[in-house]
Amino acid sequence: MSGPVPKGTGMLQSSVGARYAGMLGIGGYRPERVVTNDEVCTWIDSSDTWIRERTGIISRRWASEEQTIVDMAAEAAAPALEMAGITADQLSAVIVATVTHTMQTPAAAPMLATRIGAKDAAAFDISAACAGYCHGVSLASDMVRGGSAEYVLVVGVEKLSDITDKRDRGSAFIFADGAGAAVIGPTDTPGIGPTVWGSDGEKWEAISQRVPWDRIVALQLQEATTGEPADWVAAGAMDATEASTLKMAGQTVFRWAVWSMAPVAQQAIEAAGITASDLDAFVPHQANMRITDAMIKQLKLPADIPVARDIAETGNTSAASIPLATERMLREGEVPHGGLALQIGFGAGLAYAAQVVRLP
Numbered sequence: 001m002s003g004p005v006p007k008g009t010g011m012l013q014s015s016v017g018a019r020y021a022g023m024l025g026i027g028g029y030r031p032e033r034v035v036t037n038d039e040v041c042t043w044i045d046s047s048d049t050w051i052r053e054r055t056g057i058i059s060r061r062w063a064s065e066e067q068t069i070v071d072m073a074a075e076a077a078a079p080a081l082e083m084a085g086i087t088a089d090q091l092s093a094v095i096v097a098t099v100t101h102t103m104q105t106p107a108a109a110p111m112l113a114t115r116i117g118a119k120d121a122a123a124f125d126i127s128a129a130c131a132g133y134c135h136g137v138s139l140a141s142d143m144v145r146g147g148s149a150e151y152v153l154v155v156g157v158e159k160l161s162d163i164t165d166k167r168d169r170g171s172a173f174i175f176a177d178g179a180g181a182a183v184i185g186p187t188d189t190p191g192i193g194p195t196v197w198g199s200d201g202e203k204w205e206a207i208s209q210r211v212p213w214d215r216i217v218a219l220q221l222q223e224a225t226t227g228e229p230a231d232w233v234a235a236g237a238m239d240a241t242e243a244s245t246l247k248m249a250g251q252t253v254f255r256w257a258v259w260s261m262a263p264v265a266q267q268a269i270e271a272a273g274i275t276a277s278d279l280d281a282f283v284p285h286q287a288n289m290r291i292t293d294a295m296i297k298q299l300k301l302p303a304d305i306p307v308a309r310d311i312a313e314t315g316n317t318s319a320a321s322i323p324l325a326t327e328r329m330l331r332e333g334e335v336p337h338g339g340l341a342l343q344i345g346f347g348a349g350l351a352y353a354a355q356v357v358r359l360p
């Protein structure tokens with residue numbers, strides 16, 4: 001053949017990754033400040049007994065005013081890297097799962113990557129609320145096996161105290177702050193089972209910010225320039241504080257989680273090619289102890305499987321809850337290193353993701 005090679009006939013090289021990916025390390029960070037149910041009851045008309053019975057929460061951790069999600073994420077990343085036996089400069093990518101990074105742009109991940117010394121790593125945030133960490137684990141596993149990364153840091157981190165209305169009787173007692181991190185990298189045997197994930201955007205209002213940021217900014221600007229008080233009620237909130245916080249339709253979320261999430265968890269077990277009796281731990285999103293109990297029943301899990309109940313002292317930390325609960329179970333010897341854990345995240349979106357992982 002003579003003449004120029006026509007465009008588009010070149011043989012494209014595809015990237016080649018590791019045969020298998022697995023979780024190599026895990027770490028967690030809980031802020032120092034303990035917020036007891038009694039303290040919560042100074043903000044809302046409630047009781048320690050009611051909060052314990054309805055949610056299983058005894059106390060939660062709230063970050064200090066100055067502490068950012070990047071600060072907390074860095075604290076969680078350090079022990080995860082140490083357990084994985086790698087240094088930050090070996091990371092090809094950093095994924096931050098969060099809904100409480102308070103800047104629309106830039107993402108938190110590049111700041112975190114620089115902070116921990118993961119120079120030049122690809123770094124981006126994902127927004128899948130309480131399902132964010134399991135989404136991140138799935139992405140990282142695919143990146144390692146697809147060849148776009150060797151080691152990936154996945155961090156679930158939240159400062160929900162920033163977007164909690166302390167006066168809201170329907171949510172003030174539930175949300176908390178913290179960070180959990182996992183290092184995903186190449187392994188000799190399968191370490192992360194197939195992810196079963198999905199969403200139901202029809203129920204987006206079940207957990208959402210009350211008023212979009214742009215509307216809040218516009219109203220505040222209008223107030224500042226005209227001197228007229230902003231009509232927050234027309235915007236869907238009683239004042240600026242309520243406008244910028246979360247609203248939650250508790251019962252809608254409760255019913256959805258109880259009825260729809262057990263089948264997803266069951267599919268993740270089957271997709272991994274195991275049965276419930278092979279599991280060493282069940283680590284559901286720490287949304288609410290009653291949701292966890294209902295899922296155990298529906299899944300018919302063997303009575304002796306250790307179940308994460310970190311919510312009792314950590315509260316609901318959204319994207320951070322699964323890695324924090326896993327870190328605690330490993331640290332306290334409740335599950336063995338190398339054991340199999342079923343993890344499932346679910347929440348705002350509504351979004352969900354589940355997979356079976358071999359613990360580091």
Ligand SMILES: CC(C)(COP(=O)(O)OP(=O)(O)OC[C@H]1O[C@@H](n2cnc3c(N)ncnc32)[C@H](O)[C@@H]1OP(=O)(O)O)[C@@H](O)C(=O)NCCC(=O)NCCS
Nearest residue numbers: 045046047050054130169170250251253254287288346347
């Ligand atoms: C939030 C939640 C604990 C509220 O419990 P609930 O039973 O649905 O509460 P309801 O709003 O139906 O109210 C039931 C009763 O408790 C009372 N109540 C509501 N909030 C209360 C509070 N903070 N303290 C004390 N009593 C309260 C109500 O007044 C009502 O009283 P009544 O029966 O005398 O009228 C529950 O809906 C829940 O756990 N939802 C899931 C939330 C979740 O997991 N979110 C995270 C998802 S990621």
